Amino acid sequence: MSILVIAEHDNSSLNVATLNSVTAAQAIGGNIDLLVAGDGCQGAAEQASKVAGVGKVLVADNAAYAHHLAENLAPLIAEVGAGYSHILATATTTAKNIMPRAAALMDVQAVSDISAVVSADTFKRPIYAGNVIATVQSSDAIKVLTVRGTAFDAAAAEGGSATIEAVASAQDTGLTSFVGEEVAESDRPELTAAEIVISGGRGMGNGENFDMLYSIADKLGAAVGASRAAVDAGFVPNDMQVGQTGKIVAPDLYVAVGISGAIQHLAGMKDSKVIVAINKDEEAPIFSVADYGLVADLFSALPEFESQL
């Protein structure tokens, strides 16, 4: 078996999400190569070469790959991936955008968001917002998989010594151009990688009240998330949404504040090790998954919580 893992990166450094796919690849077993496609991505490629367990890093460095546009990256992945038995990427929005396009170019039915490897062709994956786990077997010659990051530990970022090889291919369809981006800047850890996450819901009332969560988060070294209701209401931006269609998190501690606990939200956080719910409605469904529930008005509980940390 030979496995190609598509690296996620910002050209200068490797996104740690990639390391979860390397572990999934190790569970399948076989040679593991990494594809780093970008524009001026030597920095990311060098980091990729240090990841434990990686044999070879393939680098496609071209202006066409600057913004990870699916139209250009999918044919590259289809071309480079043709010689592999498996092509994997961690299910970030970038991979979810690109991998199905690459799979269709190869006439492969991709398998999304795998949470376990049963064998080289059989995988488990959550369906129906994680209410059911399906075991599925792929009959395609090449398996194209996206990997649920929280279901696989990160491989060691250091200790490997992979060779770096350039890929000459330049796929530029010219169909799409990058206009701009608004990237949230924060000194707090990334939601999907944080050990502690504190999230607010509709009960927070407005965006200003999230300041209470931010100051607690800063004391705990935590990331701040939100329910869909809080994002829809415009309290906070979309990149903070935890849930079925937002980010999937599984920190050591998840604190849900003013969140009722719709199944779509639970889908994004119920694999957290310890769950705390603070809600004034003692019937809220969030309490059915919480290890520690506090029935209280969050506006008095949060300042008290902060002062006791």
Next chain:
Amino acid sequence: MKILVAVKRVVDYNVKVRPKSDNTGVDLANVKMSLNPFCEIAVEEAVRLKEKGVATEIVAVTVGATQSQEQLRSALAIGADRAILIESDDVMEPLAIAKCLKAVCDSESPDLILMGKQAIDGDNNQTGQMLAALAGYSQATFASEIAVDAGKAQVTREVDGGLQTLSVSLPAIVTADLRLNEPRYASLPNIMKAKKKQLDVMTAADLGVDTSPRVTMLGVELPAERQAGIKVEDVAQLVDKLKNEAKVIS
């Protein structure tokens, strides 16, 4: 400009599904079915583009069993002009659906294809991207804003880091995220009118598409059940439990 909106019939988002007793699949007997929420947003966006004078015709299409006509009627009630059902009783995977939709694109030649970013049953999030690959069209997934102008669409996308804006050449596939719009409720007169709108039925075989499955469902199971924990009396007890029992904060 012509818009094709692809939709899907799924289990209603309020239903908590369970495995069948023999664990061969999900128990869908007597379960409420609805238009996939993301597809509803896609239909609404198409209707808004028509109301703005950008689009002239909206064709709704779905691939599924004969009962999927109900969801096409829902799309027609929101404001689609006519509908196409590609009828099949088989389990249709995203790649097979994308192939059917590609055939519809070939005959209908839409300028813009709108669809939901994912269906809330299989949670695959693949069909739009696959259709874009097969048709050779540009794609903008997870859209929260669409502006169409002079053969191009400028689309704002919800991505992990925040928002990204792309300019895609038409024809293009755009998949809807939650915040693209808030779908209207269809009025009773519009629901009545929708019953009389044109709805054509064909099969995958009519389109010359091979839809044989590539992935076999071996079984389903419930996820590990979480035990509900305890209720703490006050903040002091909560902090104590987190420090000394769970040991997750110091």
